[in-house]
Amino acid sequence: MTLSPLSPDATPKPSPRPPAGASPAAGPAGAGLRFPPDFMWGSSTSAYQIEGAAREDGRTPSVWDTFSHTPGRTEGGDTGDVACDHYHRFRDDVALMSRLGLGAYRFSVSWSRVQPTGRGSASQRGLDFYRSLTDELLDAGITPVLTLYHWDLPQELEDAGGWPERDTALRFADYARIVADALGDRIQLWTTLNEPWCSAFLGYGSGVHAPGRTDPADALRAAHHLNLAHGLATQALRDALPAAAEVMVSLNPAAVRARSDTPEDRDAARRIDALATRVFTGPMLHGRYDEDLLADTAQITDWSFVQDGDLAAAHQPLDGICVNYYTPSVVSAVEHREDGPAPERRDGHGASDHSPWPGADRVVAFHQPPGEQTEMGWSIDPGGLTELLHRFHREAPGVPLYITENGAAYADEPDGEGRVHDPERIAYVQEHLAAVHRALEEGVDVRGYFLWSLMDNFEWAYGYGKRFGIVHVDFGTQRRTPKSSALWYAEVARTGQLPEA
Ligand code: FCB
Numbered sequence: 001m002t003l004s005p006l007s008p009d010a011t012p013k014p015s016p017r018p019p020a021g022a023s024p025a026a027g028p029a030g031a032g033l034r035f036p037p038d039f040m041w042g043s044s045t046s047a048y049q050i051e052g053a054a055r056e057d058g059r060t061p062s063v064w065d066t067f068s069h070t071p072g073r074t075e076g077g078d079t080g081d082v083a084c085d086h087y088h089r090f091r092d093d094v095a096l097m098s099r100l101g102l103g104a105y106r107f108s109v110s111w112s113r114v115q116p117t118g119r120g121s122a123s124q125r126g127l128d129f130y131r132s133l134t135d136e137l138l139d140a141g142i143t144p145v146l147t148l149y150h151w152d153l154p155q156e157l158e159d160a161g162g163w164p165e166r167d168t169a170l171r172f173a174d175y176a177r178i179v180a181d182a183l184g185d186r187i188q189l190w191t192t193l194n195e196p197w198c199s200a201f202l203g204y205g206s207g208v209h210a211p212g213r214t215d216p217a218d219a220l221r222a223a224h225h226l227n228l229a230h231g232l233a234t235q236a237l238r239d240a241l242p243a244a245a246e247v248m249v250s251l252n253p254a255a256v257r258a259r260s261d262t263p264e265d266r267d268a269a270r271r272i273d274a275l276a277t278r279v280f281t282g283p284m285l286h287g288r289y290d291e292d293l294l295a296d297t298a299q300i301t302d303w304s305f306v307q308d309g310d311l312a313a314a315h316q317p318l319d320g321i322c323v324n325y326y327t328p329s330v331v332s333a334v335e336h337r338e339d340g341p342a343p344e345r346r347d348g349h350g351a352s353d354h355s356p357w358p359g360a361d362r363v364v365a366f367h368q369p370p371g372e373q374t375e376m377g378w379s380i381d382p383g384g385l386t387e388l389l390h391r392f393h394r395e396a397p398g399v400p401l402y403i404t405e406n407g408a409a410y411a412d413e414p415d416g417e418g419r420v421h422d423p424e425r426i427a428y429v430q431e432h433l434a435a436v437h438r439a440l441e442e443g444v445d446v447r448g449y450f451l452w453s454l455m456d457n458f459e460w461a462y463g464y465g466k467r468f469g470i471v472h473v474d475f476g477t478q479r480r481t482p483k484s485s486a487l488w489y490a491e492v493a494r495t496g497q498l499p500e501a
Pocket residue numbers: 046049194195198252324405452459460468
């Protein structure tokens with residue numbers, strides 16, 4: 001692999017864009033802010049988005065292999081067959097993280113690589129890959145943070161019904177046990193699921209994610225079985241891991257804003273909060289589904305798939321809660337709810353004739369907030385992150401919080417000298433780190449920040465067209481080029497401080 005040299009002599013600066021409401025003279029948000037000395041600075045990736053080697057060493061297809069190989073499902077027909085070829089280049093990728101001085105790395109395990117049929121015996125070759133990756137990280141002094149499930153269900157389990165089937169939750173607990181037995185001696189920080197909202201509601205509701213099904217009742221069944229899977233896997237991990245291991249979950253709670261203060265618009269925000277966030281935090285943190293969620297969805301399902309003991313199983317003590325945050329949602333009530341077509345959805349979750357919001361599609365409208373947007377069309381609003389951190393601080397007192405994803409897509413390309421300048425991304429991250437710092441100052445126990453993403457990768461239905469990396473990847477040559485944001489972030493990680501303007 002060829003690497004562009006890092007040039008620490010030229011620490012890049014954020015763009016001059018001031019935070020909303022600040023005067024341009026104020027400089028970049030949070031300049032000079034200092035984080036706690038043990039704050040964890042990392043980056044995030046996921047298996048299907050970077051590994052490639054889709055058919056090697058016994059790996060079988062996941063729903064994302066099937067989905068991406070189905071014409072019309074991803075931009076340009078892109079697949080994760082090769083992706084960043086990380087499966088073969090992980091040593092170089094770890095070396096790059098080490099050169100950047102990143103203290104932690106969040107990656108996910110491909111279920112069908114380590115347990116090819118989704119049930120039964122494990123694949124030693126699959127487990128060996130993650131063992132080698134972990135050893136490489138530990139040797140480089142980088143803390144591994146392992147996610148068990150980042151959306152890549154083994155296709156065989158989907159063929160048996162997928163997440164709407166209860167058995168998938170049981171299979172997930174067995175898989176958790178396999179990974180814990182193989183890596184528990186080396187990894188301390190574990191998360192069960194990544195963003196179960198996307199698995200359930202984009203996978204089975206709007207169908208813009210694998211497996212591409214579009215049945216609102218199935219989406220709710222999937223959500224419940226993901227809650228159960230999280231609880232059963234947490235129990236399996238506790239059983240298999242040393243006492244010091246920490247078990248967590250990564251959620252993408254919505255920072256929902258009502259467009260106005262009318263009772264109708266506030267009710268729209270309440271509905272989306274229930275469907276986006278409380279459908280998971282209810283069982284996981286409190287052992288219940290809220291009455292309003294059950295009432296809002298009563299026409300779609302009677303929830304009879306919730307069996308005795310499920311909510312207690314989902315409600316396990318957690319050692320940390322991980323928040324993924326990119327952008328807020330602005331909603332209002334829809335008038336004439338039974339008439340005409342559903343309102344256009346500007347919820348940032350891709351185009352589909354089917355809604356990912358069971359029971360709310362004709363009741364709630366989504367609006368594009370004013371102001372700047374990233375390449376995803378997502379508005380930039382760091383205040384949403386502070387709000388969410390406060391919310392979990394209140395809802396789960398005493399449980400440490402991590403940000404396991406935050407970042408921005410921009411259309412970055414190398415200049416004539418091969419350098420990639422991305423001042424917008426630096427500004428985005430700096431503003432969001434300032435928002436994290438605000439929560440810390442206000443007493444919220446935030447332990448770490450993982451930037452999405454270490455490198456450009458397969459951005460699901462958007463294919464390779466959306467670049468979130470702080471390292472640029474040329475997908476033709478696999479050349480990695482640290483962008484100016486990588487050098488900037490390296491400086492933040494080294495000093496524990498947001499650079500002065
Ligand atoms: C999150 C996903 C992650 C990546 C970012 C941009 O929802 O967890 O894999 O796609 O969005």
